[in-house]
Amino acid sequence: MSITNAKAAAWDRLGGDYWNRGYDGGPGPAACAQYLDGVTPGARVLLVGASTVALARAALDAGAELVVADFSPVLLAALDRLLPGRARHVLADVTDTGTALAGGTVLAGGTVLAGGTVLDGGTGFDGGFDLVLADRLVNRFVRAELVRALRTLAGAVRVGGRARLSYRLGLYERDHVVLAEAARRGELDAVFDEAAYDVDYAPAAAWLGAVLSRHGDIPTEALVAFYVGRGREHRLRPGELDDLVVEATPAGRRFATAHPRVPGQPDDHLLELTRLA
Ligand SMILES: C[S@@+](CC[C@H](N)C(=O)[O-])C[C@H]1O[C@@H](n2cnc3c(N)ncnc32)[C@H](O)[C@@H]1O
Secondary structure, three states, X not given: OOOOOOHHHHHHHHOOHHHHOXXXXXXXXXXXXXXXXXXXXXXXXXXXXXXXXXXXXXHHHXXXXXXXXXXXXXXXXXXXXXXXXXXXXXXXXXXXXXXXXXXXOEOEOOEOOOOOOOOHHHEOOOOOEEEEXXXXXXXXXXXXXXXXXXXXXXXXXEEXXXXXXXXXXXXXXXXXXXXXXXXXXXXXXXXXXXXXXXXXXXXXXXXXXXXXXXXXXXXXXXXXHHHHHHOEEEOEOOOHHHHHHHHHOOOOOOEEEEOOEOOOOOOEEEEEEEEOO
């Protein structure tokens, strides 16, 4: 499978620096425990996001049979170096419904990296996972991507299984800083589409480094390139995810939804989808 999503290049470029240079963006121990509540040895767990190392390690320590999916080969390879041979890896873009979930069931053609093995005869997410996890992944998309990603993630869950996807509501603290500077410069419309409730830092590339706060010791130019490369991202309004889940759910499937708060991370919630049918 080849990845055509331009956002993948931003993650490839930052790569292992995401966690190797003192930046701790992953979920803390209490959040990991919430994600993994009820997991028993042998449970089939899919984690989307190879950068979420703490959660991958916690799932393996709980005895899960872990599959990690990511659209960044660099991050998958870096995770495999940190947890050699312990998880299976699948290169996949969860927003790509060209290959994902044709007919609502199967993601075809997951390319498997060194250390991984082919899933179920070459297919990927087969609707057979007990638990599907993603840490603040849903905040990385525009709305149309988000619907497709929810379809992929929820589609990987078996009947009786769950998806747990953390998310942040509203604008990030960082957005407020960037939008304030854009407004001061008379450039607000370029970085904030208020009607769509989308932010895009790319038009702020020339001055972004001056207002971004540090992430560990990642060089500012690398951070600027990362945010610029991530492009446009939708911010979530209260209640919006429930509507998007309905939009993303294929006919014949049913999910119960809950939105507990994430312990130790006051700004974050967990979208918990339990597959009923
Ligand atoms: C899950 S998000 C959030 C990171 C998390 N809070 C952490 O600290 O690790 C980042 C990860 O998701 C991956 N990712 C982003 N968009 C993706 C997509 N469309 N399909 C698959 N993986 C994606 C990135 O490559 C990265 O490894």
